[in-house]
Amino acid sequence: MGDGRLEIDRISKRYGDVVALRDTTFDVRAGELFGFVGSNGAGKTTTMRITLGVLAADSGEVRWGGERITLETRRHIGYMPEERGLYPKMKVGEQLIYLARMHGLSAKDAKASTEEWTERLGVAHRQGDDVQNLSLGNQQRVQLAAALVHNPSILVLDEPFSGLDPIAVDVMSKVLLDKAAEGIPVVFSSHQLELVERLCDRVGIIRSGQMVAIGEVDELRSGGAAELVVVAPNAAPGWAAGLAGVTVREQDGDRTVLELGDGADDQAVLHAALATGPVTEFSRQRPSLTELYREVVTQETDEDAAPGAERNEAGVTA
Amino acid sequence: MSTPDVRLGAWEAVRLVASREVTTKMRSKAFIITTVATLVLLIGFALVMKLSEGSGETVGVTQETQALAEPLKATAGQIGQSVDTTVVSEEEGREQVADGTLDALLVGGDDDQPLRVVVEKDLDGDLKNAFTVLAGQLALNQEIAELGGDPAQVQSSVASAQVDVEPLEEPYPYQPEQLVLGIIAGVLIYMSLLLNGQLVAQGVVEEKSSRVVELLLSTIRPWQLMAGKVLGIGFVGFVQMVVVGGGGLIAALALDVLSIPVSAAIGTVVWLIVWYILGFVMYSLVFAALGALVSRQEDVGGVITPALMFVIVGYVVGISVLPSEPDNTLAEVLSVIPVFAPTLMPMRLAMGGVPVWEMIVSVGLVIVLIPLLVWLAGRIYANAVMRSGAKVKLRDAMKPA
Structure with a gap:
């Protein structure tokens, strides 16, 4: 069989x-x-x-x-x-x-x-x-x-x-x-x-x-949008704004969560962070299945708003 | 672990389903109670018949009325009543009537009323007739004697005078006993179709409401499940019918209460079983299909009632018309129509006088109808059995899958 x-x-x-x-x-x-x-x-x-x-x-x-x-x-x-x-x-x-x-x-x-x-x-x-x-x-x-x-x-x-x-x-x-x-x-x-x-x-x-x-x-998790967590105590708000392919997700005191788009260079982010002073934490985070699931499933509403915007599907369907 | 051999023949699956039905139903209290109760009722009925039959009336005669003992017996015999007489003194006789040893005591009356009967409270109907006829004859004899005739000669010429009847159509000599058998047959088949038919519908809904049907249909086909259920419950009903019919027959034969030929009695039971099988297969297919339309036990009654009406109508017509008029035309016509035949035909067959062609046509029509019902019921069942929730419309269920 x-x-x-x-x-x-x-x-x-x-x-x-x-x-x-x-x-x-x-x-x-x-x-x-x-x-x-x-x-x-x-x-x-x-x-x-x-x-x-x-x-x-x-x-x-x-x-x-x-x-x-x-x-x-x-x-x-x-x-x-x-x-x-x-x-x-x-x-x-x-x-x-x-x-x-x-x-x-x-x-x-x-x-x-x-x-x-x-x-x-x-x-x-x-x-x-x-x-x-x-x-x-x-x-x-x-x-x-x-x-x-x-x-x-x-x-x-x-x-x-x-x-x-x-x-x-x-x-x-x-x-x-x-x-x-x-x-x-x-x-x-x-x-x-x-x-x-x-x-x-x-x-x-x-x-x-x-x-x-x-x-x-x-x-699947690695296929999801990668996130960077950067802790730079001296960085001014908006320090990462100009970086190519990078979106600021969250800014909480000295802690910044960034989402890396396609082609974004995490090393460039590190350089930019170091330029502001000391960096105490720099980590790449992968989404859990739960986050991934939410992301995939909530696309339904995104799709309704903008048909055809299935941005993640190609990447995730390995 | 190796992969097991999972071949399961179509009929093997049907057999498995059927044997589950048989073991579950036969162990159920309802089955045991109804079977035993019906059997006890029938045997009790035979006993009652035996007792009432054996109780010939006993009439006491005094020295004075002793001469009337033989004429009384003869008169009673003419109207189908058996009477025993004993000679007692009037005093003893009155005591025995009071304590019930004697049914009546015949004492001499006066010239106007030569017969005087002492009873406890009331004179039994048949006995009263016998006495009345006897009194009439005595009066007649007296008149004939006074006119100078010979009463005995008059009696014999009266007795030999007859009308010659020439029937155009030979009427069937229905016997009261066969009518009783017919009624019993009708009640039995009605009860059996009603109870077992409903069991089929309830069984289908039980599988639907418990959702076990999804598990079962992942391994066998819908028709196998339906056929197994119908055959299994049908077999249980068959066993019940054999036990009850056979038990009743044995009781009747053992007690010797039947005056009709044994072969006729056996014929009644055999026909009863044949018609149970035909009627059950026909109705249970319909009940299985209708049961599959609903998902809750509470809805079973409503969905099968229209089909149940046919069983009830056949039975009601039979039980209300046939005993008084066994050759009723309406009952005769209905008993050949498949939907009414299972209840009416066995009653008529037990009562006797059913032409052979009617037997053949009624059985034949049902046998022709069954494959049609198998196809239709199988289709409705297969379409509806997996749809839980609201009642499935019959029309939707009949559409091709």
Whole structure:
């Protein structure tokens, strides 16, 4: 099955007049943890549902290992829907065995796998309880077990971290990292950007149904506009005003934050700063994923004001 | 860990879904309670029939009225009543009537009213008829004797006088017992269609409202989920019908309360099961499709009511018309129309007298309709089941996906 890569290739979807996805394209490599971020309604869930075949795309296709995904190969995917779904009045153990069997496992394997995952996720002692009698946190663990119980070769998880307590977040993170380490593609969506930044190998940012940034976290951060922080006690206000490609972002006492445009020379800035007297701090700062995200996502409003001003997109889409 | 083999045959998926339905439903209290309660009711009914049948009336006669014992039995026999007589003294007899050992005591009256009956409170209707006929005959005999005739000869010539009836159309000899069986069959199939049909709709909505349907449809196709549900719940209802119908039949045979041939009784149960299967498949497909249109349990009732009306109308027509008029034309016509057939036909079949062509046409029409419903219901279900939130319009759901 080729390189085991999950490819989302130019999928589009409209709901009536509303464009949900426009040529959305990205891929998740085998063994990679891919973070899928974007504001509510940007198209994350639609993308995932199309990947799982519960929704049909208007155009485009999803491939796994180079082959178009079918109902048969789709059974290799472990899926956690955004709106959690389990039978409320069915016992945890029976439910997991049932779902495993629905993905093609034999009765024996389904049982063994249910034992294994309820054990690993700390809900083994609740196997005999109806799902509706579990706390929300435990229901979430069972939901994750449901995504993993058939030993999937791809993981697609919609907001797996939402509503989890810190311990459960650690459990979930560990499981995702383990699965990626086993060599399967793992993609999940989240609004918890620090978590995404910490866990993911690569990140994709979607806005209004289009991928606006894809890349390694570091790569994205370096692609963002670089900032310089200069602390020069003797500098007069406006000392940096005349420098080519430099914009003053912030001036707070002796601390100045500058944004470097394309082609701006940070050494020239240093010279200018030194010319004013001593420089106690001179550092280059890279934006966090959160800042980057804000920047990318708020372009929507910029764009509305000045169509076509997608200044960062080219730079960020490495 | 190696990649597991994830091949899952289409029917294997249907079987998995169905077996989940079977185990969940059969373990549910509702199933156990309704099955046991219905069975107990039926057996109880057979017992009541047995008891009421065995209680022939006992009439006490005194020395004085002893001669009337045989004519009384004969008269009672003519109107289908069995009477036992015992000879007692009037005093004993009155005591026995008071304590209920005797149903009535016949004592000599005066010349104007030769018969005098002592009862506890009231004279039982059939027994009263027997006595009235007997009294009339006594009076007649007396008159004939006074006129110089032979009462016995008059009686025999009266008895042999008959009208020769020539029917143009042979009427079916409906028996009261078969009418009762028909009513029971009607109630059973109505209850079963109503309960199990609603279970299908509720089951569809349960999957929708709990969102588990999204997880299921990522691995199997909508038609497999729908078919599994219909077959699973249908099987549960089938088992229920076999247990209840079979149990009732066994009770009736064991208690020997049926005077109709055993084959007719078995035929009734078999037809009941056949019509349950046909009716269930037909209606549950509709209920599954309609259930898929809504996302909340509270809305199930509203959305399936129009379809449910057909079940109810068929049943109401059957139960209100057939017992008094088993060959009613309206019921006969409706019982061939597929939507009413599942409730009306089994009642008519239990009552007897259904022409073979009507049996064939009614079954045939339903069998023709089912593939059509499979296609239509499958389409509506597949289109609507993933749309949560507001009720999906039927017209939207029927559009090609």
